[in-house]
Ligand SMILES: Nc1ncnc2c1ncn2[C@@H]1O[C@H](COP(=O)(O)OP(=O)(O)O)[C@@H](O)[C@H]1O
């Protein structure tokens with residue numbers, strides 16, 4: 087098998103465009119998914135049974151089904167309710183929903199890892215449950231959850247490949263298009279694989295730096311939640 | 321000092337408190353009133369319900385039955401007819417007037433010493449940063465930590481942590497302080513510093529309930545000692561009466577045991 | 589338009605068949621990946637070869653750093669070019685195996701680390717070596733302590749099989765797509781498949797957390 091290098095030069099720009107779309111989608115999904123994950127994590131410890139049930143159902147459902155079927159559900163269900171969005175937006179919504187369930191579990195693990203006395207002593211001063219979370223517990227959670235949050239973020243990058251199945255023009259879609267035009271699947275897919283790999287490693291290196299900084303600065307950095315086992319895209 | 325002054329003797333009213341945990345009854349119909357300016361020391365064997373009683377005083381542990389009032393204001397009651405949000409609001413407001421000091425300090429490790437004291441003032445008492453910092457510095461100097469204000473809690477000794485916890489409470493201008501074995505997690509040489517702070521507070525007529533095993537300290541600061549066993553108040557009275565001439569066999573036994581161990585070299 | 593449950597019911601028998609295929613794919617991929625990962629683990633540990641351990645590290649990094657979907661495409665589209673004409677099912681299982689093996693190697697590394705060093709020495713002093721040392725002493729202990737994460741890996745694999753629909757493997761996801769491309773009721777059909785995936789994964793992951801708590805009790 088010979089490798090046709092001209093594909094890299096001819097279709098490079100197209101692949102880079104897809105790469106850029108992948109980055110945009112993942113960033114958008116994180117911006118939506120992390121706060122929602124926090125809401126879910128807090129919802130899981132609400133004093134109202136109904137809210138607890140709602141939050142944990144959402145989390146369990148999204149963690150126990152393949153992402154690809156979630157994507158198709160969003161793709162068909164949103165128009166069903168009269169919400170006609172371009173495919174990229176559907177992709178962002180699906181990725182954010184999926185990610186939020188995993189972020190929620192990480193955040194919950196972090197909250198549980200903060201000593202119970204911290205919340206109690208805050209409540210004893212007269213803080214409301216939310217104030218105690220906001221000022222005392224969550225700030226201590228941050229350095230604990232950073233490694234696991236990094237893992238989840240990296241997994242979102244990989245999951246986003248699945249959005250190609252609903253024609254979102256991200257990196258994997260670009261590769262599919264290129265291989266359709268050139269009939270050179272190896273060049274097309276190995277090229278995007280390397281791009282994903284590079285993105286992943288770069289993000290991982292950056293986040294490890296951040297983790298070191300954060301754990302050095304915060305005195306509570308010695309505790310760390312074991313990173314939730316890496317999710318395979320599915 | 322504040323005994324038998326009619327209505328005044330009911331600053332904190334704890335009435336008919338019952339608390340059962342799965343498998344253990346911690347409080348069986350306990351009532352305790354504390355007067356303004358009074359210092360009450362709670363003593364009793366481990367597991368007798370001292371912590372539970374203290375924690376129902378600010379409803380950190382809600383009782384199964386009974387009622388707690390501070391200055392006539394409802395802290396908690398069971399059953400409670402108020403809506404959940406009313407309960408929460410009322411409780412947070414009255415808790416701001418009650419300071420609690422824990423056995424294991426519970427200082428906040430992500431905030432430096434000054435911020436530990438500033439934070440609840442700003443969040444709960446809604447003070448400006450300026451005012452909160454001023455108050456914090458006063459409170460820190462009262463406990464002898466003014467030169468540690470930019471230190472991180474992890475760099476403090478146990479005794480310093482506990483004094484920080486006390487300063488955090490003091491800055492809120494509490495009407496009542498609850499202290500749960502404030503010195504039992506400390507190395508022996510650090511105990512006296514904390515006790516000295518508490519003694520000064522007692523002299524300034526701070527109303528306090530202190531759970532303690534330090535009988536010498538209790539006899540010197542307490543207006544009243546309350547002996548608890550098996551979730552009941554067995555005996556209470558002025559320190560000299562309680563410690564010198566206990567009326568019940570159980571208190572006698574408890575004091576004997578404590579005195580024997582007090583004279584033994586610390587083994588653990 | 590409204591949700592018409594009758595289409596879900598109609599699809600149910602075929603969805604159940606699809607679920608069985610999904611389970612089979614996951615089980616096969618899992619079995620192969622455990623075998624492959626075990627061989628790699630033993631080879632890497634026993635040979636102490638630097639080249640091998642670097643190669644394995646790069647392999648793991650590549651698998652974990654790239655989307656499974658792209659890995660599946662690579663296997664499916666590239667193997668025929670090099671003359672290996674395997675069908676989508678074989679390609680799919682191969683891709684799942686290669687992917688899962690990377691994760692299982694990591695799991696086994698953890699399990700291996702939990703085998704006390706003294707065990708090796710004790711076995712050697714008894715005259716056990718090579719094959720017997722691994723099969724009789726080390727591997728059983730490695731697997732015992734790896735059971736909870738292995739079950740967890742199986743749920744991941746269960747979900748991952750859905751991606752094989754993209755290379756025309758007729759498993760649960762593909763079956764539901766076939767059904768709704770005929771009856772034009774994607775929501776009803778997908779909901780049925782969705783529930784089935786959920787039941788399978790939820791059951792297994794509940795089992796995994798039960799196992800985990802069991803194991804913790806025993807270790808404590
Ligand atoms: N959170 C809890 N859950 C279950 N049982 C508890 C809890 N807190 C206290 N108890 C039980 O209630 C009893 C009284 O405990 P506590 O008030 O802590 O005693 P003390 O402080 O006097 O040692 C004990 O039997 C203890 O085991």
Ligand SMILES: [Mg+2]
Pocket residue numbers: 370371372500
């Ligand atoms: Mg106690």
